[in-house]
Each structure stands twice: as C-alpha cells, then as structure tokens.
Amino acid sequence: MELSLENTLPEAIRALWTYRPRYANVNGWRMHYIDEGEGDPVVLLHGNPTWGLLYREMVSLLVRSGRRVVVPDMIGFGLSEKPTREHAHSLDGHAANLTALMRQLDLTRIMLVCHDWGGPTGLSFAMANPARVRALTVMSTWAWPLPPAEFHTRIFPWRMMHAPLIGPYLLGKHRALAGRGVYLSVVDREKFGRSAQAVYEATLPDPASRLLTWVWPRWIPLDENARALERFQWLERELSQCKLPTLIIWGREDEVFDAATFSRRFKKILPHAEGPFLVTGRHFLQEDSGPEIADLIRHFLNRLDQGERSQ
Amino acid sequence: MTGVIVVEKPDLRGKRLSFALAEDRVAHYPEFRDFFVRAFDLDRKGLTEPGFVQAPSGLGYALIFLGRSGEPFPSGVEVHAIVDALEPVAEETLDRDLYAILRWMIAGVGAPWTTEDFDRTGRLYRIPAAPPA
Numbered sequence: 001m002e003l004s005l006e007n008t009l010p011e012a013i014r015a016l017w018t019y020r021p022r023y024a025n026v027n028g029w030r031m032h033y034i035d036e037g038e039g040d041p042v043v044l045l046h047g048n049p050t051w052g053l054l055y056r057e058m059v060s061l062l063v064r065s066g067r068r069v070v071v072p073d074m075i076g077f078g079l080s081e082k083p084t085r086e087h088a089h090s091l092d093g094h095a096a097n098l099t100a101l102m103r104q105l106d107l108t109r110i111m112l113v114c115h116d117w118g119g120p121t122g123l124s125f126a127m128a129n130p131a132r133v134r135a136l137t138v139m140s141t142w143a144w145p146l147p148p149a150e151f152h153t154r155i156f157p158w159r160m161m162h163a164p165l166i167g168p169y170l171l172g173k174h175r176a177l178a179g180r181g182v183y184l185s186v187v188d189r190e191k192f193g194r195s196a197q198a199v200y201e202a203t204l205p206d207p208a209s210r211l212l213t214w215v216w217p218r219w220i221p222l223d224e225n226a227r228a229l230e231r232f233q234w235l236e237r238e239l240s241q242c243k244l245p246t247l248i249i250w251g252r253e254d255e256v257f258d259a260a261t262f263s264r265r266f267k268k269i270l271p272h273a274e275g276p277f278l279v280t281g282r283h284f285l286q287e288d289s290g291p292e293i294a295d296l297i298r299h300f301l302n303r304l305d306q307g308e309r310s311q
Numbered sequence: 312m313t314g315v316i317v318v319e320k321p322d323l324r325g326k327r328l329s330f331a332l333a334e335d336r337v338a339h340y341p342e343f344r345d346f347f348v349r350a351f352d353l354d355r356k357g358l359t360e361p362g363f364v365q366a367p368s369g370l371g372y373a374l375i376f377l378g379r380s381g382e383p384f385p386s387g388v389e390v391h392a393i394v395d396a397l398e399p400v401a402e403e404t405l406d407r408d409l410y411a412i413l414r415w416m417i418a419g420v421g422a423p424w425t426t427e428d429f430d431r432t433g434r435l436y437r438i439p440a441a442p443p444a
Contacts, residue, residue, distance in 0.1 A: 166413055173409075
C-alpha cells in the first residue's frame with residue numbers, strides 16, 4: 001500500500017470522515033481542507049475545539065443539492081498543522097489564514113457558514129473581502145466586543161478552565177474541552193459518545209496538540225482591556241453596514257451563546273437576516289441537527305438563486 | 312489546607328528537572344502573576360533562581376519563571392518535577408501533585424477564585440485528582 005496522509009489517518013477518523021484530504025500552505029502554516037462538489041461554494045467554518053468533522057452530515061447533503069463545499073480545519077485543530085507556541089495564535093492571524101485559502105482557491109459567490117470562532121474569523125474575512133462573499137449563515141457565535149455571554153463571565157466552570165496553568169492542566173493534560181467539553185454541549189450525549197467523541201479526541205491526541213483549546217477562550221473579550229477589542233469593534237461596525245443576505249440558525253438549548261441574547265443581537269445588527277431558526281442543539285448544534293441545518297441552508301440558497309434568475 | 316509549601320533550593324545532585332506543565336501567559340488574569348511575585352519574592356529575585364515547592368507526595372518541584380520583552384515579569388512559568396536523574400516519573404503521583412500545586416495557587420490568588428470552584432471544575436471534567444464532593 002502506498003503511504004499517504006490519507007491512509008495513515010486513524011481508522012476511526014477515516015470511517016467518519018471519508019472525504020479526500022487536501023492541504024494548502026496558508027500564511028506560513030499547513031492547512032487541511034476538503035473541497036467537494038461543483039457549483040457556488042459553501043464554506044463551512046468550525047470553532048473550538050472541533051474541526052471539519054462537525055459538518056460531516058452536512059457536506060454530502062449540500063453537495064447533492066448542487067453546491068461546492070469547502071471545509072477548512074483551523075490551524076491548530078483537526079488535520080491542520082498545530083503550532084506549539086501560544087503566540088502563534090491571534091484572531092487576526094486566523095482570519096488571515098482563512099483569507100489565504102479563499103484566495104488560493106479563488107472562491108467567489110461564497111456562502112460563508114460560521115460557527116463559534118468560525119464567526120469572528122469568517123466574518124472578519126467577509127467584511128474585508130466582500131467581493132468574494134455572496135451570503136452568510138451564523139450559528140452560535142458572536143461578532144461584537146461586549147458584553148460577553150453570561151456563561152463567559154462565570155468562574156465556574158469557564159474562566160477556571162482556561163486560567164493560568166489550569167488551562168494547560170485541564171484542557172491540555174486532561175483534554176477537558178476536546179473530550180468531555182463537547183460531550184456536555186450536545187443534546188444527544190449518548191449518540192455523541194458512541195459515534196464521534198473518540199474521533200474528536202483522536203485528532204487532538206497530546207497535550208501540546210490541544211494548545212488552541214485553552215488559547216482561544218483567552219481571546220474572548222471580557223472587558224475593555226481585551227486584546228481583540230478593536231477588532232471586534234471594527235467587526236460590529238462593518239457588519240452593521242452589511243447588506244449580504246444572511247441566515248441565522250441557533251440551537252434551542254444553547255447554554256454558551258444563548259439564543260435569546262445572541263441570535264437576537266445578530267438580528268438587530270442585520271435586520272434583513274432570515275431567522276433566527278431554532279433547531280435542536282446546544283452549542284455544537286451540528287451534532288444534533290446537521291441534516292436540518294443543511295436543509296435550511298439549501299432552501300435559503302435556492303431562494304437566492306430564484307431571486308437572481310427572476311431579476 | 313493544600314499540602315504544598317515553598318521551600319529553599321533543594322540539593323539537585325543526582326536529580327533532573329522533569330518537565331510537567333507550561334504557561335505562556337501567566338498574567339492572562341493579572342492576579343495570578345501577582346501571586347507568583349508575592350510567593351517567590353520575584354520583584355527582588357527576578358531570574359536568579361527558580362521557585363521551589365514541596366508537594367503532598369514529598370516530591371519537590373521547580374517553578375521556572377520566564378520573561379518576555381515588553382511584558383511585566385514573569386510572563387510565563389514552567390513547572391518541573393525534581394526526580395532521580397535516570398528514573399521515569401510516576402505519572403499518577405505527578406498528576407496528584409500538579410493538582411495540589413494548582414489548588415495551592417488558587418488559594419493564594421484568592422477571591423473571587425476559590426478552591427471550591429477549582430474542585431467543582433475538576434469534578435465536572437472528571438479529573439482523577441479532583442476530590443469527591
């Protein structure tokens with residue numbers, strides 16, 4: 001057998017993730033992504049601590065509906081390169097990583113689907129490169145500096161999890177977020193534990209590989225001294241001027257970015273957006289409602305196509 | 312009580328420093344850096360020597376503080392177990408000691424950080440060293 005990155009992936013990963021792996025050098029890093037189907041592109045962006053696997057049920061459904069589907073793994077997660085120094089990561093750097101991939105693939109008319117940190121990074125790309133983007137979907141994310149989610153103000157468990165030295169211990173040595181953390185943030189935990197949890201854990205196998213799981217939380221603005229405050233201020237300002245067709249989808253049971261607060265704030269910033277459409281799901285709503293979310297996106301894009309044809 | 316005490320520099324002959332944990336941003340919450348400065352007199356000692364603690368197992372640990380241009384000292388810290396030079400570490404002992412050292416840190420940082428919240432977080436994520444409720 002010829003040795004390749006594809007057939008050296010652990011069996012458990014290959015069983016769930018059957019797509020052809022592709023790699024690009026972006027902004028100095030090796031990024032894994034998949035690129036399936038033909039048509040206008042749908043780019044699916046994940047957050048912490050997941051990777052493209054989060055969208056495994058959605059990819060084939062969107063491809064069958066006549067879309068090209070591109071799913072990158074953020075540098076530091078999934079099958080992408082995982083830097084071992086905290087200072088390798090920044091919000092702007094991750095947005096630049098995505099920008100590099102979108103330019104290399106020369107994607108235009110993108111439907112950008114943003115979840116968790118895929119929101120701040122993906123929406124920053126969209127606002128800086130509006131000519132490449134056709135529409136947006138936002139799910140369990142945010143795009144403004146303050147106030148933080150109530151969940152993010154609590155010491156137990158969120159601030160404690162990534163506190164100095166405790167983050168490297170709980171999330172690094174003990175994979176608290178990559179394993180049990182995702183488990184606690186889905187609705188059907190039995191199904192998740194049986195079908196996917198081990199695969200998420202297998203892609204972040206060592207403490208050093210899990211660095212970004214405690215680094216990303218430290219970039220969430222909690223007060224006026226936050227590192228990314230100005231970027232989030234810019235993002236909210238740009239979004240409030242944005243006329244891109246937008247779809248808002250939220251997990252009904254989301255305890256991190258609760259629907260009542262966060263989906264409504266997106267609706268206020270983007271009053272032309274459709275939704276919010278509530279589906280079964282905590283923070284990782286794709287694990288519970290992947291096909292339903294794919295359907296919402298598919299119908300939304302079909303309506304956009306019809307609108308363009310009738311013009 | 313955390314069972315962790317600050318000690319003088321131990322005799323390191325026949326020993327090695329076994330890397331256990333690293334933190335690049337000890338001031339992510341500034342009160343954590345303030346704690347280490349107080350606990351090890353770092354404003355006076357700076358980089359002259361590591362801080363040393365003894366953990367509940369009796370094993371010694373070196374806390375090596377790191378500086379970074381443009382940031383107050385220390386910017387980071389590494390925790391190393393002091394073990395017999397050619398012997399592997401006892402991983403369960405190391406994990407229990409690390410938990411105790413972090414618990415001691417939280418107690419020293421003080422309110423609003425509490426050892427109760429640390430233990431609750433440890434139990435939520437099923438950390439073996441976390442004490443039962």
